[in-house]
Amino acid sequence: MKVTISTLLLVFSFLALNGCSKVTEPQQADIAVFEQFLSENPISSINPSIDIASIYQPGDPLFESVLYIQRNLWAEAKKQLEPMAKNQNPDAKFWLASITWGTGIKNNPIAKKLYMESAEQGNPYAALFFSPKNAICQMYYSSECSEKWVEKAQKLFAEQAKTGNVRAVYYSTILKPDLTHEQYISAIINAAKNHYYYPLVEYSNTIINEENPDKDMENIAAKLLNYARFQNFVPAIESLMDYEGKYDRTNSKLFNQLIEQGMTVGSNAAWKGYQLHSYKSSSLSDTQKYISAKATKYFNGDDFTISITHPPKDKKALIVANKKAQEKADSVKRVIYIDGAHVPEG
Template sequence: MKVTITTLLLVFSFLALTGCSKATEPQQADIAVFEQFLSENPISSINPSIDIASIYQPSDPLFESVLYIQRNLWAEAKKQLEPMAKNQNPDAKFWLASITWGTGIKNNPIAKKLYMESAEQGNPYAALFFSPKNDICQMYYSSECSEKWVEKAQKLFAEQAKTGNVRALYYSTILKPDLTHEEYIDAVIQSAEKHYYYPLVEYSNNLRKAEDSNQEMKELAIELLNYARFNNFVPAIESLMKIEGKHKRMNGSIYKELMTQGISLGANYAWRGYRILSIEDDSLSEKEKYIAAKATELFNGDDFAISFTHPPKEKEALIAANNKAQEKADSVKRVIYIDGAHVPEG
């Protein structure tokens, strides 16, 4: 099952739910606050251990399914999620809806039903899907979009926050109707201190793109992204790679370091860069180019580069190359960094 443009819109609509208000707009005064945070939490090289607030651990029933989604292997995820959804698992219904929506006109009502059931059964992200601020909801399910779902999501997050759930603590705060900028910044920092780095990355990206962003603010954004990157958070790595790419520095040492780190952690953007640069690299043999393309296909189903390579003709050489590719794909860390508010872009 391939990623579609409509799915990409779904990703950005989720982000918009938590990123568009006066209280969350970056301010010049934030610099001093974050500089203090960075001075109290110094890190200037990649952490040898991975310590991010992942939603699922390998022992959790949904781990494999969501890892498949993260890697864009949706057909495999669907096979695992459907039985759990039939057994009334609200989280399984949410994730199944996330990979069902946008895959065909007939599938949109199925996704809507799954989202609705998941929300009614207590999944706050599913409830948030029906926010009036969600463009996808307004476009396709306008009669269902209501503030009552936002209120329900906030209450569900608040209940989960009592258990110390770091995501719940963050979203229960920023969904408050009377949220202040100070509360927002404090929530971003507290989340980072508890190893949930999405808010910090989102703030950093907004800081760079803000209309009144000056050089000092842009530099702070890079520092914050590097803080999350050094803590092995994939979205920060991808943001930094995109910045390097925007400035045409894809052959530079920083981009290559980011790509190497991203590949080891399962960043789809890094793997795309890897297979593109590999097939364009004249210093690589045809066999090496094939191994890079095959490894990418095995990792996340991206078979784009295969058609541009020439696999070994001899059977034994082909088997050896495929084994090398499998080893590279298998070497990727099995860590989930996506969550209900951040469905993968593909």
């Protein structure tokens, strides 16, 4: 299956905001540190449970709306977020702003107001949005981008870190102006030990996305991605899909395993790969191709192949096909892996 996968499409990421300086640049000495971490925390197969540090759990007020955002169903998310934002929920304001900027000239001032209010009400991600290193802020709200917001974000994270919030512990650390490389690597490992794998994935991506990476560094990066992948962390799965694609291994057994695993835990990239493969497959019937396309549309609204597949002409057969598609979409684990530092673009 030859599929181009675009992963980790983010509004902004803290690694980018923090700058790829000597402090955050991968070093050969990191290999030994990460090898020790992997030896002390061995895992060589997919965890039967999903053990990641999600920002919201089922039942939390923002769970459904953020899950919609994760699945690119932004219209549904907006309907749920707007009343919460009107009720002065700073987190709802942040998420609503995140799906509002860039959707029209009239909407950009609305997003700015929401971000500002969210930041002033204590959301550190909203404050950090106005970092002068955030390209989106510079593009849309350049007059508001200031280091004062980075300082505010760091202080807010530091306060949250006192409660043991794993994200706050990590970001309050890496936003320190006197951060050392050793502290940076330690922060990545501590985050992973507490089931927050984005820092580990971002570090690894820095290496594997190089045109000609050092082989030893590339090897440790792949090991780290597999570690997070075995924990069912979607961004790691998608990074490995990209990694396989980089070396033209999209027909490999591993790539197909990544697609299968990714679909189970909610990877949009895996579902895109699935529907394209199904459409191109000569071994599937028209009805089977329709079911895969319809299931993808149910899951995340992606209707790329639905218009070029052929639904059953018989009414009863169509009802059965739609039911099978809905069941397949509903079988996806309802787990949130995005967070305020990693908001997918539409």
